[in-house]
Amino acid sequence: MTETSHNKKILVIEDDNSLRKAIVEKLTLKGFDAVGAEDGEKGIELSTSSKPDLVVLDLLMPKVNGLTVLKMLHAKFGKDLPIIILTNVEAEDNIVKDLTDYKATRYLVKSDTKLDSLVGNIKEILKLED
Amino acid sequence: MNDLTKHIIEVATGEVKVAKAPTHLQCLALGSCVAVILYDKESKVGGIAHVMVPSSVQINNHHYENQNQTKNAITDLVEQLEQLGADRASLRARLVGGALVISDVDDIGKENIAAVHSTLQKLNIKIDDEHVGGHAGRSVVFDLSQGQLQINGTVIPPQEKGGDPIEIKTSEEKILTGSSELEEKIAERTRELTERTEALDNVRKATLNLLEDLEEERGKLIEEKAKSEAMLASLGDGFAAADENGKLTYFNKTAADILGYDANQGLPDTWQKEYGIFDPVTLKPYPADQMPLSLAVQGKTANKIQLLIKNPKMPKGKFITVTATPILMNGKSVGGVAIFRDMTKEMQIDKAKTEFVSLASHQLRTPLSAIKWYSEMLLNEEAGSVSSKQKEYLKEIHYGNERMISLVNSLLNVSRIEMGAFAVQTKKVNIVTVCKELLAELKEKINDKSLLVKEDFGEVPDLELDPNYIRIIFQNLIVNAIKYTPPGGNIDISIFKQEDSVLIRIKDTGYGIPEESKDKIFTKLYRADNITKNDTDGTGLGLYITKSIVEQAANGKIWFESEENKGSTFFVSIPLTGMIKREGVKGLI
Numbered sequence: 039m040t041e042t043s044h045n046k047k048i049l050v051i052e053d054d055n056s057l058r059k060a061i062v063e064k065l066t067l068k069g070f071d072a073v074g075a076e077d078g079e080k081g082i083e084l085s086t087s088s089k090p091d092l093v094v095l096d097l098l099m100p101k102v103n104g105l106t107v108l109k110m111l112h113a114k115f116g117k118d119l120p121i122i123i124l125t126n127v128e129a130e131d132n133i134v135k136d137l138t139d140y141k142a143t144r145y146l147v148k149s150d151t152k153l154d155s156l157v158g159n160i161k162e163i164l165k166l167e168d
Numbered sequence: 169m170n171d172l173t174k175h176i177i178e179v180a181t182g183e184v185k186v187a188k189a190p191t192h193l194q195c196l197a198l199g200s201c202v203a204v205i206l207y208d209k210e211s212k213v214g215g216i217a218h219v220m221v222p223s224s225v226q227i228n229n230h231h232y233e234n235q236n237q238t239k240n241a242i243t244d245l246v247e248q249l250e251q252l253g254a255d256r257a258s259l260r261a262r263l264v265g266g267a268l269v270i271s272d273v274d275d276i277g278k279e280n281i282a283a284v285h286s287t288l289q290k291l292n293i294k295i296d297d298e299h300v301g302g303h304a305g306r307s308v309v310f311d312l313s314q315g316q317l318q319i320n321g322t323v324i325p326p327q328e329k330g331g332d333p334i335e336i337k338t339s340e341e342k343i344l345t346g347s348s349e350l351e352e353k354i355a356e357r358t359r360e361l362t363e364r365t366e367a368l369d370n371v372r373k374a375t376l377n378l379l380e381d382l383e384e385e386r387g388k389l390i391e392e393k394a395k396s397e398a399m400l401a402s403l404g405d406g407f408a409a410a411d412e413n414g415k416l417t418y419f420n421k422t423a424a425d426i427l428g429y430d431a432n433q434g435l436p437d438t439w440q441k442e443y444g445i446f447d448p449v450t451l452k453p454y455p456a457d458q459m460p461l462s463l464a465v466q467g468k469t470a471n472k473i474q475l476l477i478k479n480p481k482m483p484k485g486k487f488i489t490v491t492a493t494p495i496l497m498n499g500k501s502v503g504g505v506a507i508f509r510d511m512t513k514e515m516q517i518d519k520a521k522t523e524f525v526s527l528a529s530h531q532l533r534t535p536l537s538a539i540k541w542y543s544e545m546l547l548n549e550e551a552g553s554v555s556s557k558q559k560e561y562l563k564e565i566h567y568g569n570e571r572m573i574s575l576v577n578s579l580l581n582v583s584r585i586e587m588g589a590f591a592v593q594t595k596k597v598n599i600v601t602v603c604k605e606l607l608a609e610l611k612e613k614i615n616d617k618s619l620l621v622k623e624d625f626g627e628v629p630d631l632e633l634d635p636n637y638i639r640i641i642f643q644n645l646i647v648n649a650i651k652y653t654p655p656g657g658n659i660d661i662s663i664f665k666q667e668d669s670v671l672i673r674i675k676d677t678g679y680g681i682p683e684e685s686k687d688k689i690f691t692k693l694y695r696a697d698n699i700t701k702n703d704t705d706g707t708g709l710g711l712y713i714t715k716s717i718v719e720q721a722a723n724g725k726i727w728f729e730s731e732e733n734k735g736s737t738f739f740v741s742i743p744l745t746g747m748i749k750r751e752g753v754k755g756l757i
Contacts, residue, residue, distance in 0.1 A: 054534055054538070056535075056538040056542075057534065057537055057538055057541070060538065060541040060542055060545070061541075063545070064541070064545060064550070067545075067550050098530060126529070126530045126533035126534055126537065127526070127530055147533075148533060148534070148537040149533040149536050149537045149540065149573045149576070149577075150573070152540070152541075152544055153541045153544055153545065154544065154548070
């Protein structure tokens with residue numbers, strides 16, 4: 039059921055193997071060029087080589103946490119790079135404040151978000167037609 | 169006290185009773201004499217002074233210059249009467265008699281009465297006009313050689329003590345002269361005086377007793393004060409008191425320990441600055457006039473106010489909660505007392521609990537997310553086609569997982585509600601819009617049960633609200649209405665602006681709430697019996713969370729009317745002032 043490729047590169051930085059696999063497979067099915075990274079460090083590394091159009095980013099991760107990755111990605115690619123925070127961490131005040139400061143594009147809670155909804159958000163941000 | 173002053177007379181009767189005893193009358197016989205009867209009607213005290221005012225040059229071959237004696241005799245009597253309780257200002261006098269001792273002097277009494285009158289005036293004693301000189305001209309002769317008394321020419325035979333009184337009538341009034349009667353009167357007055365003296369003595373004793381009681385009470389008060397101080401000193405909570413000017417007057421040891429200041433070194437006048445009192449959320453100095461003890465001094469009560477104490481002696485800072493109460497006398501504040509507790513450890517424990525709950529919920533949600541996503545892909549047949557039976561089972565898995573996610577979210581919310589404050593992030597929100605959005609999301613569920621939803625929305629202003637919380641309120645109430653209304657039933661939702669609030673009303677034709685469950689319906693984990701039969705997947709947390717949000721975040725009210733098997737109507741009133749923004753703690757989900 040692979041859809042037409044959008045040639046859009048999506049970097050999925052998620053430390054949970056099961057979740058990462060689900061997201062990457064879903065995005066691939068929906069025609070994206072999705073690549074997964076299992077921690078923040080690897081995510082930064084992959085971002086250099088893959089130059090993503092959009093990053094799906096978890097917050098609680100080993101080695102380098104999501105917020106640091108967010109800041110580094112912004113430093114590297116500028117604040118125009120769309121980043122969707124997809125996490126199960128609460129919308130804690132200091133995080134929300136950081137997100138405001140660093141302009142994450144969206145903040146989604148995994149357990150409340152369908153994969154279809156994630157895809158919908160990505161398409162909306164990248165202005166892709168359904 | 170001389171004999172004369174013992175002769176207390178009944179002044180009210182106007183009768184003059186003269187003792188027959190020659191000893192008393194000797195003074196009369198010594199010269200022309202006037203009996204001055206002094207009395208105080210108020211205190212019923214009186215006495216007789218027999219005053220000699222010889223106008224004759226010579227009496228018994230002696231010359232007398234007795235004007236001074238007159239004055240002295242009356243003055244003595246006045247003093248004695250004052251001692252017996254007479255009020256000098258109200259003393260009145262009657263003058264009686266006029267003795268004629270030397271036969272060749274005419275009407276000495278008249279002159280004498282005038283002289284005594286003058287003396288009395290000098291002493292500021294009022295004289296009853298009718299008696300001034302009323303008896304003037306009446307001569308009283310006492311012949312010492314014969315022991316014979318003559319009044320106006322009538323010889324009065326001497327009477328033995330106890331005999332009948334002698335009564336003499338003049339044209340003007342009746343004058344009773346009877347020695348025994350006078351003695352009786354005197355005895356009676358003596359008794360009265362004795363009684364009076366005893367009464368005074370009793371008063372004196374009573375006063376002494378009162379003083380003793382007062383002293384005893386004072387001792388008790390000192391003891392109570394010592395006890396109170398000992399109790400306050402040993403309190404595990406900090407205790408401070410201030411006077412009506414906000415000046416600290418007492419400070420126990422725990423307070424000193426908490427604030428880092430030793431009360432023995434004196435209480436600072438500027439304690440509001442010196443103790444370093446801050447708002448624990450904004451970390452800004454707490455306004456001096458809003459501090460709990462300051463509020464108490466102003467006559468207000470402050471309940472469990474959280475403060476941060478940070479000063480040079482307490483550099484790490486301490487979190488305290490303070491409750492303060494005014495000291496009221498006749499409704500006016502004359503000072504205040506404050507009790508405070510070091511909450512630093514509790515705050516640390518709360519923080520650890522919050523972190524644990526966050527982490528636990530995160531860890532629980534990760535596998536739930538995996539189930540959610542993979543079952544979603546399977547149901548979407550993104551991994552190949554599935555049979556209808558397989559699809560049915562997959563739906564059960566997916567639905568069960570959704571319930572688990574909802575339960576985790578609810579438990580997390582409950583733990584935050586119970587830990588006290590939860591964050592409130594406000595912005596302009598239109599309640600009707602939120603309701604409409606939610607109804608659109610729930611359309612499928614509504615259609616599944618063929619429910620008829622009637623919307624009746626008035627003009628409602630945008631309010632400062634946390635949109636997430638308004639959504640939770642609608643979510644719980646409308647989902648309940650959907651769940652607990654049999655297929656084909658009605659749900660009426662109305663939202664209207666009231667005078668100072670927005671009223672939300674959600675009415676269904678569902679199972680209703682049994683009478684015995686009505687008082688427990690907002691209790692955590694409670695589910696009514698009739699509901700558990702019809703629906704097994706509720707958590708019993710929805711209404712508890714809804715009520716907590718309505719009351720704690722919106723300062724609003726929630727209530728219901730319900731009849732079993734007919735339906736329920738839930739009402740929520742949200743004040744037009746909206747919700748108050750709260751920072752520093754986590755929000756509900």
